[in-house]
Amino acid sequence: MGDRGRRRGGRASGLAIALVLVGCGHSPPAPNVATVTRTDDVRAAYDAALAGLDAQYFDGLDVSSPTTVRQVLRVAPDGHDQMIAEWEGALAAGAARARLRHPARLSLVAVFEHAAGEAVPDEEEYGYRVTGHPVATRASDSELEAEATAVLRGFPLTPTTVRVLHPLGPAVVVEATAADAASVDGRMGELETALSSRLPGIDGLYLAVDGPRGPLFRGESAARISEGGQWFAKGFDSGIAHG
Structure with a gap:
């Protein structure tokens, strides 16, 4: 799978x-x-x-x-x-x-x-x-959504869902599609880093990228407990090293 x-x-x-x-x-x-x-x-x-x-x-x-x-x-x-x-x-x-x-x-x-x-x-x-990490951002929901959308378009990816949830502070759901797998091959680590840098101080980030044939990548992080993980389709190079 x-x-x-x-x-x-x-x-x-x-x-x-x-x-x-x-x-x-x-x-x-x-x-x-x-x-x-x-x-x-x-x-x-x-x-x-x-x-x-x-x-x-x-x-x-x-x-x-x-x-x-x-x-x-x-x-x-x-x-x-x-x-x-x-x-x-x-x-x-x-x-x-x-x-x-x-x-x-x-x-x-x-x-x-x-x-x-x-x-x-x-x-x-x-x-x-x-760890009880402090989580704090002063950005509004609309500002967070705009930042995430701008990052996606720079890869390029087409946003399908950009939404802000509030378990306590803001947590951002980002879902996007790629025109083909080759256009984003090896770039998921770069994408996660770009989103994290443009969305600082949030509770968490969920990222889903699909290609024409289905899911390519899933990534999530939860800042308050320093948790995170990734899934990527067989044969797809996420660009993220796993130990």
Whole structure:
């Protein structure tokens, strides 16, 4: 189907995707910051993040304690939407944590259910450090959209979706099409860098590039928990080195 890379964490195989988030200090005070003493506090923080995300992939949220959260996200059998589902989960976790003064350790399990009839879902396991990175941008949504659109046209790519979501601060969805794969071969790293430099201080970025024959590249980053990853079609040179 394609190749995947992640800037944080490792990978295993089995029945679900699990992310273990380990805090290392508190985030700077954010709107409606509350000390975590009840599971309801955590649910409220997630509800606010998911509303701002206009979340498409969340299929359930189980908060068994103030420090243990289980997300269920449903993705299609072809797996092309798993990257954006991971992004939604990472953004929600980062935004919820920023709204709450968590203890030093927060455990998050994200289960990815593949809607494939009786097929057993895949299992992968990643680990990330929650760094509590400050996220701040003074740009308006319209300014962020204009900057992203300008970057795409310089490659050249045709924008299909440029949208700003608000899990807490702004997170930008960028989707575009290329006239042919050869015109963007080896340039996805350059494109991600260009977008990041023109969109500083945002909560996260999701980038999807399609060619005439289907998906070529998917990339995502969630700044509040220093998480990110890429997927690229088989045979397509993304221009991004993976260790």
